[in-house]
């Protein structure tokens with residue numbers, strides 16, 4: 423470790439041996455914001471910052487678009503199997519997608535992108551499913567008769583059911599105890615995954631003696647419940663599959679596995695990968711939709727401009743179809759601006775799993791945690807001018823198209839979210855479907871939403887209440 427200190431490490435603040443950087447200690451003590459801390463350090467040290475955490479654990483933070491784009495392409499900086507909790511979430515066997523790496527991850531991800539493209543992520547099919555789910559959500563909101571509703575909760579079932587159909591041809595009632603448990607487990611999983619370091623990274627055996635309420639035991643229970651659920655889904659599919667006509671993602675995987683031509687595929691990999699997609703598919707779209715509607719309610723002038731565009735292009739009597747997305751540039755701009763402004767996952771966490779490496783001439787130690795500071799990219803004043811203002815117009819026209827590249831919510835390079843096109847389509851359908859029939863307002867006295875909401879891998883709205891009135 424001493425020799426490591428003498429290498430050409432990236433710049434960063436002073437580290438106290440074994441205790442790590444004073445900056446982390448202060449953050450832990452004062453409960454400050456990680457994004458603000460890195461904004462301050464970035465001004466001083468530049469786009470690559472080196473710090474140590476407790477027990478000297480190396481943390482390399484990468485900031486700003488150009489640097490992030492370059493590091494995103496470097497597969498050595500995009501591993502996922504160093505933290506103990508990540509290994510637990512990939513079954514300690516490098517399975518699935520979100521918490522695995524190496525050639526097997528690459529092949530599983532390639533399969534997922536290709537299959538989801540052919541199946542439900544085929545835009546027209548997603549549009550039809552989303553339209554139906556959105557329409558029943560609007561009916562439910564109208565039944566609230568102007569009472570403030572927790573919009574994230576109300577729409578969670580509708581938007582999540584679209585991805586559930588694509589993955590496993592299932593729809594759930596929002597009060598279904600299985601669905602509720604899946605959601606709760608997804609939130610717990612993200613909460614634990616957000617921790618920068620855990621004692622189990624240094625001493626995995628601690629997990630054997632940890633108490634019932636420790637993170638290790640809680641996560642183990644979450645994983646067991648996901649395993650039981652996914653195994654049941656897989657068994658049901660095996661009993662009813664018709665390999666020539668896959669109904670959903672699980673069918674497609676089983677059919678491909680049965681050909682025997684693909685050595686990286688197994689039922690265990692399917693189980694863990696399915697868990698990754700359920701968790702990703704539940705959390706991302708529902709939280710972003712909540713933000714989208716709250717910001718729409720807060721900025722009435724933006725809502726009015728969207729409604730005018732919808733009226734002109736689609737009208738109020740028919741649902742949106744495939745071509746409408748391109749014909750409603752302002753609605754699209756509002757969705758992109760929401761992604762940028764909120765920066766749902768302000769830090770993407772990867773790691774360096776197989777030996778030390780270098781980046782832009784700097785030495786990056788083996789086992790380093792790589793933090794991609796997405797917030798710095800989405801809120802770069804040099805690129806966006808007024809990043810703290812919610813201003814969808816910035817994404818209109820040719821300049822807007824150029825600017826979209828700097829919006830980094832879905833990540834960079836090979837580690838990018840596999841469901842980007844799907845997410846934009848579903849959000850478009852829901853936003854149009856809701857605005858065609860509802861006027862959204864904030865309850866009286868509600869505070870404007872802050873994008874510094876509670877951080878739990880993703881940033882959730884502080885107060886997700888709004889009123890839906892018939893239009």
Ligand code: HEM
Pocket residue numbers: 519520521531585698699700702703704706707710766767770771831832833834836837838839840841844845
């Ligand atoms: C608005 C919606 C969504 C947002 C904002 C979002 C965001 C993200 C982000 C930030 C990552 C990590 C990128 C990185 O580590 O660099 C990711 C990865 C992932 N997402 Fe999404 N996501 C969304 C929707 C979905 C949906 C609907 C699914 C399920 C089908 C999904 C499945 C996944 C999976 C499996 C990964 C892991 C990919 C990998 O590590 O290689 N996401 N997503």
